[in-house]
Amino acid sequence: MSLQITKPLVSVDWLYSNLENEQLIILDCTIPKVTDTLQVSSDKKRIRGAVFIDIKNIFSDKKAPFPNTVLSPEEFQEKAQELGINKDAILICYDDLGMYSSPRVWWMFQLMGFTNIAVLDGGFPEWTSKKYPIENPKYHQRTKGNFNVDYKPAKLKFTEDVLNSIENKETLIVDARSNGRFYGTAPEPRDDIKSGHIPNSVSLPFGEIQNNGKMKSKQELEEIFNTFKDKEQIIFTCGSGITASILALGAEIAGVKNTAVYDGSWTEWGSSNNLPIAL
Missing domain, CATH: 3.40.250.10 (Rhodanese-like domain)
Structure with missing residues (x-):
């Protein structure tokens, strides 16, 4: 039976103990704060096996007049499938700033009717404080997923x-x-x-x-x-x-x-x- 997320927040210890679960997808949701002049480095370290989810350029409507405008349900479904996300996936969101942009990804999936998702409490800083495994960014080959939207307007x-x-x-x-x-x-x-x-x-x-x-x-x-x-x-x-x-x-x-x-x-x-x- 698939592992079910019962709370919107998980600890780094929980994630480490479930790191080998085949249905688990870790999403690196990092974006810079709007008040920061530094950009997110493309060669920064990530949690081992994590997949980058590009909030700004892929999971926002670039045609909209305002930043971070959520995608239509149809576009979101397509982009999530392209990321290799299946309808029975377990999604864990984190970011490099502790908890800044990862809740946005959690909320977007909630909006799209997907609830088997949680945010990593403390994010990357908490993960590295425990010396849990990290890696240089890698391209993790993923086949197209079968994620389905159940939109909650x-x-x-x-x-x-x-x-x-x-x-x-x-x-x-x-x-x-x-x-x-x-x-x-x-x-x-x-x-x-x-x-x-x-x-x-x-x-x-x-x-x-x-x-x-x-x-x-x-x-x-x-x-x-x-x-x-x-x-x-x-x-x-x-x-x-x-x-x-x-x-x-x-x-x-x-x-x-x-x-x-x-x-x-x-x-x-x-x-x-x-x-x-x-x-």
């Missing part, structure tokens, strides 16, 4: 959805950016984007649900997300959909299910000339 929100939710007291909009960016006291890292936040949204910087690149404990996350549980819907937003996915992961660990991600996030909202902005 309720997990994805667009600008019109968010605009219509501002006055809805049963919906909570939660922003993962820093407090400085939320209140407009720190500049946006992208040019031509206004400062501030979506009216009636609340600030929850993604770093507040982490400790040193690892997620806080389930109990701590339950305490953080407990005040959200009475809402019919929670919409997570950030700069461009990456760190909003960290909040979505934290909510999932805390047992909060009624969540969605605003894909365009502040890059789209703050670029507009006809949307309300609060400071």
Whole structure:
């Protein structure tokens, strides 16, 4: 029987103990932070056997006007199959920064109806701290997979959805950016984007649900997300959909299910000339 993921987070010890499972696919989800000037090196080390999943250039819609726009279900299915992913795969996502972009890949697969997936708690730094096996990047020959999408549109929100939710007291909009960016006291890292936040949204910087690149404990996350549980819907937003996915992961660990991600996030909202902005 196939190994089933029962929690959205796994430890490096768990991954090491299951490293030889034939259905396991480890996805290197690393991208640089938008505030970093350094680019991800093509010759960086990876977890042994890991496959690079290119969020920016393959698993985002390059024709879209805003960064990190999620693919259509049809395109996502094709790209996942090309990566060699099967419908009975076990997917583990990690990144080099601890837990930054890996939750985005976890969320995208959740959006596409795939649940046998988890994020590696602490990512590559935690893996290497245990001296678990790493390798120089290799091309791992994979045959085309049979991955199937079971699209869950309720997990994805667009600008019109968010605009219509501002006055809805049963919906909570939660922003993962820093407090400085939320209140407009720190500049946006992208040019031509206004400062501030979506009216009636609340600030929850993604770093507040982490400790040193690892997620806080389930109990701590339950305490953080407990005040959200009475809402019919929670919409997570950030700069461009990456760190909003960290909040979505934290909510999932805390047992909060009624969540969605605003894909365009502040890059789209703050670029507009006809949307309300609060400071």
